[in-house]
Amino acid sequence: MKFLPAEFHQHNGILQMTNLAREEFHVMGSDAQLVVLSIGLALRDIEAVHFHEDGEVYPEDVPEWVKTSPYEIGTMERLLNTWAHQLDVTEEQEVEESQNETPGHVDVKGKGKAKETRRAGKRKAKTSDGSETKDTAAQ
Numbered sequence: 222m223k224f225l226p227a228e229f230h231q232h233n234g235i236l237q238m239t240n241l242a243r244e245e246f247h248v249m250g251s252d253a254q255l256v257v258l259s260i261g262l263a264l265r266d267i268e269a270v271h272f273h274e275d276g277e278v279y280p281e282d283v284p285e286w287v288k289t290s291p292y293e294i295g296t297m298e299r300l301l302n303t304w305a306h307q308l309d310v311t312e313e314q315e316v317e318e319s320q321n322e323t324p325g326h327v328d329v330k331g332k333g334k335a336k337e338t339r340r341a342g343k344r345k346a347k348t349s350d351g352s353e354t355k356d357t358a359a360q
Contacts, residue, residue: 223282224262224265224266224269224282224283224284224286224287225259225262225263225266225287226286227284227286229263229266230266230286230287230289230290230291230292231291235263235292235296235300238259238260238263238300239299239300239303241256241259241260242256242260242300242303242304242307243303243306244256245307246307260300260304263300264297264300264301266287266290266292267290267292267293267294267296267297268297269283269287270287270288270290270292271293271294271297
């Protein structure tokens with residue numbers, strides 16, 4: 222089955238989901254994964270109805286209970302806002318992450334290595350045959 226059961230699409234179904242979203246995930250153990258997946262499925266069910274164009278035919282696999290679901294966009298927003306407290310990041314964590322990684326968390330090959338491996342002092346120009354010229358300022 223691609224969608225949540227009809228029981229969820231009754232008014233008390235979303236209340237149960239919201240209550241689960243309030244619980245601390247770090248103490249739930251493996252049940253936390255089930256809650257997160259269930260929240261995602263609930264959002265997908267609500268999205269299937271509310272981002273459907275007027276006159277557009279529903280895909281064959283969308284059950285009638287999803288099409289007539291009482292949940293609205295505001296329901297999605299409340300569920301996401303309730304769940305958001307699980308995702309709170311302290312300012313200290315953000316600062317620590319920004320100091321440890323490059324912007325966008327991308328490992329840029331060679332970034333900053335030229336400064337680390339460069340010899341100290343002025344660079345000398347090379348002649349066309351590849352030999353270095355003498356630094357006349359140092360004489």
